[in-house]
Amino acid sequence: MGVGIVGLGLIGGSIAYDLAAMGTPALWGLSRSLQTCGQAQELGVVTTAATEPQALTHWHETTLIIIATPLDQIVPSLARLLPFLDPQTVITDVGSVKAPIVAEALTLWSRFVGSHPMAGTHESGFAAARPGMFAHAPCVVTGDRAPAEAVELVERFWRSLNMDLVVCSPDAHDQAVAWISHLPVFVSAGLLLSCLREPNAVVQNLSKHLASSGFRDTSRVGGGNPELGCLIAAYNRAALLRSLDAYAEVIQELRGAIARGDQSQILESLQTTQQQRSRYCSPPLR
Template identity: 25%
Template sequence: MTKVMIVGLGLIGASLAKCIKNQHPDYHLIGWDFLDTTRLAALEQGIVDGIPDNFADGAKEANYLILAVPVKTSLSYLQELAHIELQSNILVTDVGSTKQEITEFAKQFSFDFIGGHPMAGSHKSGIQAADATLFENAYYIFTPLPHTKDRINELFDLVSGTKAKQIVLTASEHDQITGMLSHFPHILAAALVNQADHFNQLHPNAKRLAAGGFRDITRIASSDPKMWTDILLSNQNFLVDLIDQWQNNMLQIKNWLLTNNQTAIFHFFENAKDTRDRLPIHSNGAIPGFHDLFVDVPDRAGVIAEVTGLLGRANLSIINIKILETREDIIGVLQITFKTYNDLLQAKNCIEENTDYQCRMK
């Protein structure tokens, strides 16, 4: 019997467990988490088939071992595996957001390792948020070592139940790409929010106007601080280079402003617009996409219940909902977030067919 051990039964680990169980019902899933309550919940909910007395006992049995924990924690587990009598054919992988550090670290051990990064997430966390559809159409990147490339198809098959788009990259290429498209934007979003917070203390009315567009372009600043500290320190070399480039770009823009260089400023925005307009839409990338529907609603009791009731009867799951009050001509704009573009489109049609409310997709 093939045995798979998943270490870390939070959102990613538990969701992977569900995917593997769906695709490979004959596999035996072993679960491990540092929280007793999480281990118990995983067993009671049937997410895993068994919980060992300790990490080492589970690892001894495993043919495949998935480290669904932060990168720094994964390094500790790899070190621990070196002192355990493992199955001779064991294949170890992880789900971390950076790959070069852990891939280089894994070279010293005798067991086979292939880095992995399922590029999916949710505003929810923990085992209760586990979702077998979490990874559908997302990118799942693998970074094998030279001597483990011949086992990549095993890993493809193991996680095929995720229905993710599988890609193989070098660890360095992965970290450079995700550094540019995910890690660096998170730094910029957090820096902008922190700068705005200081500004808001001097201009209290600014906070009222910081909803709408400002909130949207900085929404990734709401990410888990511990996780992002770990990510940045694991990808520091590439990020330092990107920060240096950014600072040079900002100095150039500053110079254009000081010299009233209208042509350069125009081309700066023109090029950005052209590049942005050519980006693929409705596809999952390095940063999970947000599928937002904006509904102009009247100031009337029960209107939110009316809209959510319509969506509920249509079996459309809402990820998040909030009221925006940034427009003078209407009391409220209902912002509803969905998991997929298809859900977004169905919701728009549902509301417009059953009400006279205007909807806009984003």
Template identity: 30%
Template sequence: MSHEFAFERVGIVGLGLMGGSLARALRVLANPPRIVAFNRHRDGAERALAEGEIDAVADSAEEAAGGKDLVIYATPLDVALEMMRDHAAGWGDATVTDVAGLKEPLASVAGELGFAEQFVGSHPMAGGTATGYEASSADLFAGETVFVCGGAAESERIEAVESMWQAMGARVRPIDADAHDRLMVWASHLPQLVSNVLSRAMAEAGLRVEDLGPGGRDLTRLAESSPEMWTSLLDEASEENLRAIESMQDGLDFLRTALSERSLDEVAQLMRATREWRREQ
């Protein structure tokens, strides 16, 4: 099934893994839009231009965001929040979206600025630990879930953003911003933090990455993620993150007690229950 791409002029702010992949994915559409992009490190944008993935390099983020049909903020959350405040006056009638991991902070700012009807939050559940334009790929979003939080946006703008992601091969999942953000704490933030703490424990025990088998490598992969991307996300959802950590701590306390008391039947019961949960998905 084909999905019509509704935008002729697209501005992308940020050409790292996500923004670069967006540019590449848009370029291979049957009727690609004109893409103007800004990147903090200009060499990444110049490379995208030389490769034909974008049509022009903007000298500033404001230039990339002004006079477009669609503006995409492919930056960390705190940067997107700051830039939205700085750029709103130049959006005109553009539809505005993003790729950040939390949606309510951005939706709130859009409302404060008087642009709630134009902002459609997006969160692709795609990516990796590699960063920068060189890590980008045209098929990064193919087959992956993209949460779309329409909020107070006009229905035609929501439909247009959903069609954009579908045109890239993604599976769109509409969701309320608050529900999305709570889900992400448990589905994304907690695994990230657990991976960091597990990696630290292994390092302090003298282990090296080459000592790990497939399971250990899987569980510690997220430790390579960018701290710059994560700090603002963790700050904005701090209370829910604390609840998630407390739940994890309760589980570790249970294991400590069970193992110290040699209650291996209880450990086995936990393993059976979690195996059943995992296989039901």
């Protein structure tokens, strides 16, 4: 299949690396950075690259376009492509929020299928891209309003990168990722902000010196891309607020048990989390 990629950052660049490794480099890539375009072409991960769609010539050979931009640029990027698209071209994205993106994109292009490959690192940009990043990671496909053959093409593409497909509605996706991806960003950020509010400078400096693997694991996503966190809060607001409210309620329950010295309640809560954690981490993390 002929593939075009809009956005050659961590995700788009890693897709390009995988396609090149399979011997079928992307027909083209679009990037805002002229330097990135040059690097991608020099490395052979795209056949051609440009900063503007009018500079490209492979439109009729392009069967699938992947929009790998930040959330707020997905629909505008699609709009920029419209004058050049072949009517049979299928378009997908990699955004971490689906319902508002899919709804708006489908008003512009009926062969749009929402995707969310759930792989990545805290880094960003083409320099962070690497081959093999998607292997055995889950990928959500939300194609309930797109033509069946368009959905099948998108599913086939992600399977070619050895991803594990999950099919669901955009709304279900957004509610689920609010729990396991978006809420942790703000819980982690809240932990870091709370530590920074310690008024005793000696205690705060000692805390920084003593912080080890547990703190690094718990705070990692709070130290990620701030712009991405802002976009998540804007695009998945309702689901995120719902999960934050539930989390705050649980924290108050735990605080109450600690304040009362209710060891039975504390033990029961921690036994529950110990037993249930493996259901969210497959294979179980050690």
